[in-house]
Amino acid sequence: MADIRFSSEEQFKLKIVTEVIDKKINPGQAAKILGMSTRQVRRLKQRVGRDGIEAVIHGLKGKQSNHHIDTSIKEKALQLIRKNYIDFKPTFASEKLAEKHNIILSYQTARRWMAKEGIWKIKKQKQDTYHAWRPRKEYFGELEQFDGSYHYWFENRFVDADGNPIEVCLLAAIDDATTGEITKAVFAEHEGIIPVFTFWKGYVEALGKPISIYLDKFSTYKINHKAAVDNSELITQFQRAMKTLGIEVIPANSPQAKGRIERLFKTLQDRLVKELRLAKIDNPIEGNKFLREIFIPKFNKQFSVIPAQEGSVHKPLTKEEKQTINDVFSVHEIRRVNNDFTIQFKNQWYQLTEIQPTTVRPQEIALMETWLDGSIHILLKDHGLSYIVLPEKPKKQRIKQPLILTTHKLNYKPPPNHPWRRYPNK
Secondary structure, eight states, rough: TTTOOOOOHHHHHHHHHHHTTTTTSSSHHHHHHHTTHHHHHHHHHHHHHHGGGGGGGGGGSSSOOTTOOHHHHHHHHHHHHHHHTTTHHHHHHHHHHHHHOOOOOOOOHHHHHHHHHHHHHOOOOOOOOOOOOOOOOOOTTSSSEEEEEEEETTTTGBTTTOOOOOOEEEEEETTTTTTSSSEEEEEESSHHHHHHHHHHHHHHHHHHHHHHHEEEOOOOTTOSSSSHHOTTTTHHHHHHHHHHHOEEEEESSGGGGHHHHHHHHHHHHHHHHHHHHTTTTHHHHHHHIIIIIHHHHHHHHHHHOOOOSSOEEEEEEEHHHTTTHHHHHHHEEEEOTTTTSSEEEETEEEEEESBSSSBBBBBBBBEEOOOOOSSSSEEEEEEEEOOOEEEEOOOOSSSOSOOBBBBBOOSOOOOOTTTTHHHHOO
């Protein structure tokens, strides 16, 4: 085969094997030079002696690979990618081709085809600043990373009255021991205290209490003020609730510190957005059902790993905690009881009724709880006070007011226009 064209590598290999044949060097030396085993060199020497110099040429040179994919399959795959997965990354595109069209490709093949067709642009890896890798926790429930991400999750399918796409907040918690198993994720209007409380109330009722929660220094979770270091009572609603349940709250000092959930959101902004598009979901209500029933189970099956230690360390809610769970996950604010036993709270007036479960005196401090369902509960000395919601600011009474409210009726006779007579008790 005089027309055979040797590559420079093949020419070098032939030169070394020839020196072995001519006994200028031994097979051990040739093996070191060629990066082969001594056994391989001896076999190559035998083939050259038997078949001639063509033996150094790979048997498939100039031929089609044994793993060659038929041209028709390639054309069909690229056609489907252009039609349905034009903005998908190669790995995700290859998964969808297998899942929905029974076309099995490696992600490397999809990447090579998409790059050649100009569908995918190969990017060079950035050299990021080095950060020491924190070992993951050993047990499921030992540490949950929690955060929220605002994004156009429904692209241009969820819009306001003017037709503008709406950003939606995705609240998500991932388990550290499983390297990112999504333990819970929901779409919410914002990252405020009510959505966050709703999220964690559902979490602890379903899974129990994690040992600790690792999260952002966002104002919902931590008061970012130097006074908070020295004043232990200057804590947010979230910290107060978690402290009541015995859950440690660990605020992250940088986005890199909670890198695992940051990477999760980066992945979800690619994968989840496209999955919602393929499922033709255009609102958060259907999106939450899709997350719960389809996406999260599938995602966890594909990406989560087995913890180093078997078992969960979530602590179940105690009987008392179950009874007071609505109190724990409510917004707490304090107000003073006025001399006429009214309380002003958020532009609304509340008149305490005559009979109460505990003694109430004017100027005492009451705890106003706003539950997740929007209802208002007034507590004093751990007792829930009964009240009447007044339609307007009460008028000052010229007669003498009672000194206290207690567990039984008083000798005090209210005037005909007093709220106790005008409005029914709650």
